[in-house]
Amino acid sequence: MEMNTPKKTLREAIRNRRLTTSFAVLATLSVGILAGSVLTRTVSGKEVQAVDSSDARPITIPSPVTLSNGFSQIVKQVGPAVVNINTESLPKESTTKTPRKRGQITPNPGQGDDDSQQKQGDMQDFFNRFFGGQGGQGGGDDDSDGGGDRRALGSGFIVDSRGYIITNNHVVDKADRIFVKLSSDPDGGPGDEGHPAKVIGVDKDTDIAVIKIDTKEPLPTIKLGNSDGAQVGDWVLALGSPFSLSKTVTAGIVSAKNRSIDEPGPNGAAQSQFQKFIQTDAAINPGNSGGPLVDMAGQVIGMNTAIYTQSMGSQGVGFAMPSNVIASVYNMLIGPEHKVIRGSIGIQFQPAISSAVQRMYGFESGVMVSTVTPGAGAAKAGLQPNDIIVSIEGRKIKDGDDLVADISARKVGSVVKLGYLRDGKQSTANVTIGDRAKLYANLNSGDDSDNDAKQEPDAGQGKLGITVSAVPSPLATKLGLKGGVVVTSVRPGSFADDISLGKGLIITAINKKPVTDEASYRAIVAGLKSGEDVVFVVRFPNDSSRGNSFLGGTLP
Template structure:
């Protein structure tokens, strides 16, 4: 027995000691590896920052006012307008006045007490050199940074300053291209935003509050953000990299130092960084850059249809099971879609061999299609799949943006025949239907966003010419069944569902 215990002590205790020593060694090795990884990441971020900063510029714009408003100007210690809870300044740019929590966030430095007569206001933004042609450097920035300016200056990281010229602007994406003439300019490398993934590193570089060449680091919080209300075409990269007033137009880059986006806005209730920033994807910026340099304007593809998203209620009304895809609520006369045979009520589920998920997806993919190209579009028509071939047209410059309605729950409307006077008043000449003259607050119609002045063109897919036909169509609707209206409001036509109780 004693001998056995001696053997256990002899072999087991050295094993425990060895195991403990090994754990210390492994722990040290693990910590060493972690430290090495942290240093490698730090070195990567430092290298990217140092390289990309050479292409990032500070943009100063000057606006001359010849008839200043009377009264004092109330600013803060930086000479900025006080702004509201969403970070908007008072008396700022056109974007400032548009409203919404995602408005222009770059800084406005204005004098506290403008003198009588002519005076100037100065604004600061950012940009990035993305193309060099000889001694011409092309700079990407935001439209709202350079729009409506009288003087435009660019300052490089090496402190050289240049007068800049606007090459072209695109308000629909809030992008602009300006150019400078100079030697030894350095262009940033453009990446590919199509392969971007949530969680990847994101580095924002710019001039927040006029503090030049500021770098902040975060991740890609989300991709494909739309419905933000900043621009007509939205497909934003969302990031938590600190973006503040003055970062507008600066680059968002990846860990390889490639530009993946152009910083454009923040969501804020304080006027500063709150962890949510937005950047325009670089692939969208590339297309705008190319068009503005080559043509001075952006050319977009066009179908000529009014569209809306599908939902369960609409799917039930149209007898289909899909809730993805895009419902066509109107087809414009003389448009490419009309010539290709598109019809009201078609549901677009495919475009050029790509599945279509929603309105924003279709709008983006059509806009990016080359004008004149023939595209096969898959639609559901009366529950059957149909392939239509359409020759994409050029989007009109005065194209009206389609407004959005909420679908809501009781009829609660008064209507009357469309008279000549009403047709002129509401610009419905040549149309048929009945005009909504009153909407009861809280009714199903009100919740479906039916408004006074709307023209009801169809009830449950039946064309309506007058009040008698409208009443008959309602009588044919089974009690308790939802009612499908086709409404026209201004230039827009769309389907809405009136919920029955």
Template sequence: MNINQLLKRSRYHSKTVAVAVWLSACSLTNANMPAWALLPAAVDGEPLPSLAPMLAETVPGVVNVSTITEIAATEHPLLRDPFFRRFFDIPGHQRNRESQSLGSGVVIDAKRGIILTNHHVVRAADAIRVTFDDGRRLEAELVGSDPETDIAVLRVESDDLTAVPLADSDALQVGDFVVAIGSPFGLAHTVTSGIVSALGRTGLGIEGYESFIQTDASINPGNSGGPLVNLRGELVGINTAILAPGGGNVGIGFAIPTNMVSIVLEQILEHGSVRRGLFGAGVQDLTPEIASALDLDLFRGAVVASLEPDSPALRAGLRPGDVITAVDGRAINSANDLRSRVGLLPPGTRIELELLRDGKTRRLKAKIDDPYADFIHGETLSSALEGALIGEAVRRTNRTKTRVVVVGPLRPGSPAWQNGLREGDLIVQANRRAIAQLDDLAAALKSAGGLYSAQVFRDGQLLLLARR
């Protein structure tokens, strides 16, 4: 036997011995261990924990929300020429195309058929349908929505609904287990679980008012509007967004807490929209530099930077430089925190502020004003403005102040809404007549017998609205 054969045989023998030793060790080790297939159904007489019983009661209250929006199809300029159309026998009507979107929702009032979802799920929808886990599909009516908080309220007609109870989201703690239910990528009633990763997330630039629950429960496109529930099956938040640098889920999702949702829900059910009060204080974050300048050993709070004339903040006794640390006993961590806390309060709400001034703690009381107190109901001017509040305001530019007619909150689907008006519009013309005050608008509507055209200033653009 040559040396190569000897080495080959030696290597084979050593491998055989090694495998035999490993198998022997495994057999000795596994002698006292149950196989995975024999995992017990109970430990110490107690069944293994499972989410199944809770989900059996919760999932029937979760819906798939689908919308259809008609969009005017773009045309070649030649197709706008009546002669060209007639010559080539092209139909004169404009073709529309349908756009579809998908999201989730949750029933929170079975008797009234009230469903919560996200505003961005149903925005500009011409038709809304909801599908339940038993296969039922119902047409839904948009009661109202609020873009600033991304909350929308739907209503369906049905006698057999299951509601998900609301929990106190202020009782949540970081580390609590939560479950997200929804239709990611159209996969209806998908369930994922995780924990509360953080509370009160602000400054993300996702919405106007932010105080998010952050969770690592997997949230993906299609989960929007669906519920985030605790282990008792109670609603703690409405899933709304994810942080996805690469386009996929990375375990950072955000939900709107139910306590914020409840404030918005109550106003939408009562008015069809959210009517926010006016406080009149401009604030900024308490940075280490500002804290040092004010000689404060504090790094959380909102610093009062400015006050509007004759505002609730000024009447309450606030001064520039005050550091607001709490509202109604709840700590304020930042300017965004204060804005979310106070900005959602309805007019007439009384609040107590805790603040630091000259190194001393003070408490002040304030009452939130109604910015639309002097507005009138649009139907008093014309049936074309029914469902909207209309009033006068002062528009300030760098050098001038001019009075303008502004549209306040309005009910979706109302005559004013159907005529193209939206909250915040400045009406500069109506029926080709210049508008500077309510009397001008009343005269223009009366002489024409309604609203047939209007020019409005919206989001920095001048738009022409024409009645079809």
């Protein structure tokens, strides 16, 4: 026991010595840190004051240098003709209030045609959603039955020194007061809205409006160019007043041409056949609407109209109405009637037809007629459903857009020579152009019918993936059918599903063979072979005004 005592004492001494050393090191570090902080605070200010900067040279601002920048030269040239447009909608009493979903585009149940009906209300809501005003205000909504004034903001450009200005219809739509601020006007405070303006004319189909302000002095103008000359990849500038920031310029390129932006209907038809846009990645934001899109020649090739966005801001996908369309509409709006008159031959057609349908009916390009309006030019000239219009005045027609553009631009009362195919034989007809608006003012879009038919297995389940049944008598009478079968179910992933042959559609023919009943349907289907083109002629049960539609594909 006595011999262990010194060892224990020695061990404790070593441990105590280690602890003492550690504490000493920590204390030294702490003192160093504190001293460093104190010294730094104490010395830094005095040291800076003591620095000699007598050898420092002052910065001098050089004389202005004009760089070889084409953008700035174009802005100087066209900027004075770009205006800011403010609108005010006064509160109105409303006895009925129909709820609407803002920004929603409802598919049009009508056929694509040279005269198809357009439901502009929801498209207008779409434009209002993105360009109507700041913070959700304005935008032409007329569903308010109380509250304060509603204000909206947009842009425009002067094309006539006497005060004629082009902008979007959705900028001035439903506005009670319109004010224009010129680029030369000072930025005033509240109450300094600008020059009062009046509407000369509007065209909802293209979302174009012409307004005018009174002026004592000639105003600076901007020149419209030929939008057909614009090429994908060309530089362009967008001018306007995004988010109330007037005189804003953004740069980009032409991203695409002939772009449709509205959702297609069930048959693939766009809601408005007269809205084919130039797409650009030049930043376009709320308030830019109605401003010009100019090329490197300083000419307007488009009018900023809409954007694709998920954030209410620019995501590099903007759309401008081509200047060639603007010029044509403007010339009609400033005319005595202040409205756009478009020609029509009184037909409807299916705009999107598969290659299988073209092979089956023996044509490469053209328009297959679905319905013919009684009393219109086409009907009087003898055109019938299933005729294929292939030429206008000897010129081949590429597609429905080509037909619409040609016919709508012709003068009402004029006669046009159409070439068409019927049962594979070439024929011609002289068709008188009518007024599209008048021809289709009273078209009935049809109403829904109860077509829930009893589902029974049939020969098409294996090959086509569908079941069918007889067309109910009331529905057949409503559609004027003497036969046919109605699709009662569609197997997901089947051939029918792939070509959009949906439940409820009525099959009236397969590969040019009439389907009169279930027996004839089964007989035709039984003869179909893998690798063969199969084309269905169908009718839509909820639209009696719509004629034949054609769906087809190659049977797997």
